Amino acid sequence: MNVKSDYPVLEKKIDEDDNNVGWNDIGDYEIGQTVPYRYRTAVPNMNGYHSYYMAFQDKMDEALTFDPSSVQITISDGTKTYTLANSEFTVAENVKGLTFEAAIANLKAIVDREFPGGMNTNGENTYGQSIEVTYNATLNDKAADQTGRPGFENTVRLEFSNNPDSDGTGDTGFTPWDTVVAFTYKIDGLKINNHDKVLEGAKFRLYSDADCQNEVFLKKGANGYIVINRDSVGGDDHTGGSRPADAVEMVSDAAGKFVIFGLDQGTYWLKETQAPDGYRPILDPIQITITPTFTSDRDSYVDGQGATDAILKDLQAIATTKQFLGGADNTKTEDLVTDVATGTANLTVVNHVGSKLPVTGSNATIIMLAAGAVIGGAGLYM
Missing domain, CATH: 2.60.40.10 (Immunoglobulins)
Structure with a gap:
């Protein structure tokens, strides 16, 4: 068995639509406005796993209303981009003390199927494809009670498979939380x-x-x-x-x-x-x-x-x-x-x-x- 030796790193951004700022950690919006968010990570080395679990765990301020229908997950190798079907991930709200969790039960199966170019005769693949998750929230009426500082935070961490055991699924680990903020x-x-x-x-x-x-x-x-x-x-x-x-x-x-x-x-x-x-x-x-x-x-x-x-x-x-x-x-x-x-x-x-x-x-x-x-x-x- 090839033991996993690297771990994913997660980056979260918010899309500021003023002054051509774009994706960064800080934004400001009107109440009722759509607030776009994005995560980015890379497919880790999944050789040695039979299946690989990855879940994006998100907490947001009560002044932000999450839109579950807006979640989209894409994987890209620079030449091909694949958008996951709704059946290939789940979105669960108000679980584990989170606002929501977007989970991919078996990332390895999807990547090996859609990006088989790096597969060798031992069933090993060359990984490292980019993963991007986008979704929207709305700044709601509760923001009226908290204009100016401290703003409205949204934070995320990644739960992912690690230390594969004999059945090739392994335990899970977590990245640090990554936070962005919005003001009104x-x-x-x-x-x-x-x-x-x-x-x-x-x-x-x-x-x-x-x-x-x-x-x-x-x-x-x-x-x-x-x-x-x-x-x-x-x-x-x-x-x-x-x-x-x-x-x-x-x-x-x-x-x-x-x-x-x-x-x-x-x-x-x-x-x-x-x-x-x-x-x-x-x-x-x-x-x-x-x-x-x-x-x-x-x-x-x-x-x-x-x-x-x-x-x-x-x-x-x-x-x-x-x-x-x-x-x-x-x-x-x-x-x-x-x-x-x-x-x-x-x-x-x-x-x-x-x-x-x-x-x-x-x-x-x-x-x-x-x-x-x-x-x-x-x-x-x-």
Whole structure:
């Protein structure tokens, strides 16, 4: 019998879709967004075994919802890629203290059948083919309770055959756990007038584009409004899909507050759809850009680091508003006060009182007003 002399090594990654980062150990997402994960290992030397057991054992934060139908396992030698049939592996949820386990009962039988090129007359094979496992989870509503640090971890280890005994199956061993992390953010909104009086009843919608065509759906939560990413309603991140039945407009409460939970990094546009009683609505959307700063070493995450400043180092947010006040067109860009620990950006939205016109942000308004004055003046002398 040829005794096994090498052991598999497992690598886990998360797919960050922002800034062309791709597969690494760190990501951030909206609530409701699909979060892609990947494991990679190699087929070990299985000579000396009659059968070989391999199982991927995964634990994920409760803010992540696993999609068992998304699991796919492929084996490749660089020339040929074989995707395992559903009958060739099992996915078991909530077993052994795990979120799930994806197990291959006899890896040796599959590899020897699909990659027989290295087989010799003694029934030995040249192994080392790559194994890749991919699957998805969804960032769920529980993420609203934990924006910012410490993030939402997902960790995996590999159980594998070793030390073959007389029946050629052997015992099993384990690789170390390998962990990745995801984050999400929030906006604490406050609606006031230009005399610092809080305003109740202002209504808002959030968009992912400057033209305000692609709404970021929100539903009412216990402490504010929770993002419903379009991945969850048949779309693709910020486009497509069906409007969910529980999607609502945001409304500032009696304290003037509205809170948005579960935002990704990037740019959003906040549009006031209805002003409080006695005020005219802000016509131009407020542009808000959220920018986290992560460690430059995105491939060496260690369990628990998300709670420290080693990974999510800083959080910045910028808001740009357009105003037409006192006959002048004014654009204001300001750095928002943020709290990286809670993943919070604080935004104050102001309605002006008195004779000042509300925000319009368009030079066309000046032209229209001037034209109106000319027309009105002409009428007086006719």
